[in-house]
Amino acid sequence: MPRQPYLCGLDAAVDVVGGKWKALILWALADGGPHRFGELKRQVPGVSEKMLIQQLRELEADEVVHREVYHQVPPKVEYSLTELGRSLNQALAPLGAWGARHKSFIEATRAAAEAAGQPAR
Amino acid sequence: MPRQPYLCGLDAAVDVVGGKWKALILWALADGGPHRFGELKRQVPGVSEKMLIQQLRELEADEVVHREVYHQVPPKVEYSLTELGRSLNQALAPLGAWGARHKSFIEATRAAAEAAGQPAR
DNA sequence: CAGTATCCCGATTGATACTG
DNA sequence: CAGTATCAATCGGGATACTG
Numbered sequence: 634m635p636r637q638p639y640l641c642g643l644d645a646a647v648d649v650v651g652g653k654w655k656a657l658i659l660w661a662l663a664d665g666g667p668h669r670f671g672e673l674k675r676q677v678p679g680v681s682e683k684m685l686i687q688q689l690r691e692l693e694a695d696e697v698v699h700r701e702v703y704h705q706v707p708p709k710v711e712y713s714l715t716e717l718g719r720s721l722n723q724a725l726a727p728l729g730a731w732g733a734r735h736k737s738f739i740e741a742t743r744a745a746a747e748a749a750g751q752p753a754r
Numbered sequence: 755m756p757r758q759p760y761l762c763g764l765d766a767a768v769d770v771v772g773g774k775w776k777a778l779i780l781w782a783l784a785d786g787g788p789h790r791f792g793e794l795k796r797q798v799p800g801v802s803e804k805m806l807i808q809q810l811r812e813l814e815a816d817e818v819v820h821r822e823v824y825h826q827v828p829p830k831v832e833y834s835l836t837e838l839g840r841s842l843n844q845a846l847a848p849l850g851a852w853g854a855r856h857k858s859f860i861e862a863t864r865a866a867a868e869a870a871g872q873p874a875r
Numbered sequence: 876c877a878g879t880a881t882c883c884c885g886a887t888t889g890a891t892a893c894t895g
Numbered sequence: 896c897a898g899t900a901t902c903a904a905t906c907g908g909g910a911t912a913c914t915g
Contacts, residue, residue, distance in 0.1 A: 636800055638861055642854025643846060644777040649853075649860055651772045653888080656765040670897055679757055681889065686898065694863050707896045708895080717856070724852035725764060731845035732770075733763025735838070739770060740758055742815050774908075791877055802909060807878065828876045829915080 649695050650725065654680050654688045659697075659714075660729075663722050667701065667711035697721055770816050771846065775801050775809045780818075780835075781850075784843050788822065788832035818842055 639645040650656060654677055661676040662668055668676070674685055689712060692698040697718040703709040714722065732739070760766040771777060775798055782797040783789060789797070795806055810833060813819040818839040824830040835843065853860070 639853070639857055640778060640799070641781045641850060642852065642857055643781055643850035644853070645857045645860045646849045646853030647768075647772060647777045648864075650849075651768060656768040657761060660762045660764050674897095678761070682898070683890090683900095684888070687888095694867060695860065696863070705896095706895090708898080710897065721852060724848040727845040727848055728767045728771075729762060729764035731763065731842060732760070732765070732767030736760055736763055736766045739766045739816060740760065742817070743758055743769075746815060795877095803878070804880095804910090805908065808908090826876095827915090829878080831877065 646721075646724070649692075649697065650721070652688050652691060654684055655692060656725075658685075658688060658692065659718070659722055659725065662698065662712065662714050662718070665714065665719070667713040670710050670712070673712065692718075767842075767845070770813075770818065771842070773809050773812060775805055776813060777846075779806075779809055779813065780839070780843055780846065783819065783833065783835050783839070786835065786840070788834040791831050791833070794833065813839075 636644075639648070650659065657677045657680075658673065661673055670685070673689075674680065674682065677685065689698060689700070693700050695717075696715055699713050699715045699718075701711045701713070703711070757765075760769070771780065778798045778801075779794065782794055791806070794810075795801065795803065798806065810819060810821070814821050816838075817836055820834050820836045820839075822832045822834070824832070
């Protein structure tokens with residue numbers, strides 16, 4: 634974790650949402666309905682089970698995500714956004730739109746940086 | 755760098771703004787006026803020169819920050835937001851507000867996590 | 876003043892295998 | 896299905912010292 638206490642709201646928010654996969658997880662949960670673990674794993678391509686569970690736990694600790702366990706066999710667990718999570722997603726919407734607008738440009742600068750020297754930065 | 759290509763705008767945006775000090779740097783530059791290197795160093799407490807320059811260079815590569823060099827002695831360099839940077843800051847505003855609202859709660863969960871086991875998470 | 880250059884440690888991530 | 900455990904590799908980031 635970065636510094637604490639936070640100097641402005643922005644760094645606190647980035648600390649919550651800044652994990653490597655959290656943006657994608659939030660995005661996947663954005664429709665409001667509950668999602669099962671395996672479902673999320675499919676919606677976040679490339680994530681390992683370890684990372685997925687870890688990031689989910691952190692989001693849960695921040696009370697952004699709710700985890701509902703069904704004691705059945707086979708096991709079933711559902712993840713969904715909390716009220717706080719929904720408000721976070723709303724605050725994130727303009728940033729998502731900005732990113733969508735500049736997505737290909739950002740990819741291009743990353744590709745260029747890689748072409749020049751730094752192996753994958 | 756995370757994955758590429760990005761799956762949604764949000765992960766691209768987080769990739770731009772997600773560095774350890776970038777939120778603070780963007781915040782410091784938010785007033786629109788140019789800022790000198792030493793000035794930024796003072797406004798971002800705890801950052802080393804190495805990290806500050808590194809994060810600034812990345813923001814520059816993403817064309818979010820403009821770097822103006824004055825060939826003088828002693829040297830003078832000014833950093834400012836580009837047009838793209840200003841639009842990013844606007845997109846970031848709701849997130850900053852969200853973070854400001856929940857700042858103390860986020861700090862509390864971090865402190866609690868630390869108290870239980872994990873040294874600084 | 877505004878950087879560069881090294882060294883180095885530890886947290887973060889990834890791969891793989893195993894389990895209730 | 897939904898995790899846990901372990902190990903290894905990487906990478907971010909801090910400290911320190913030097914330079915145009």
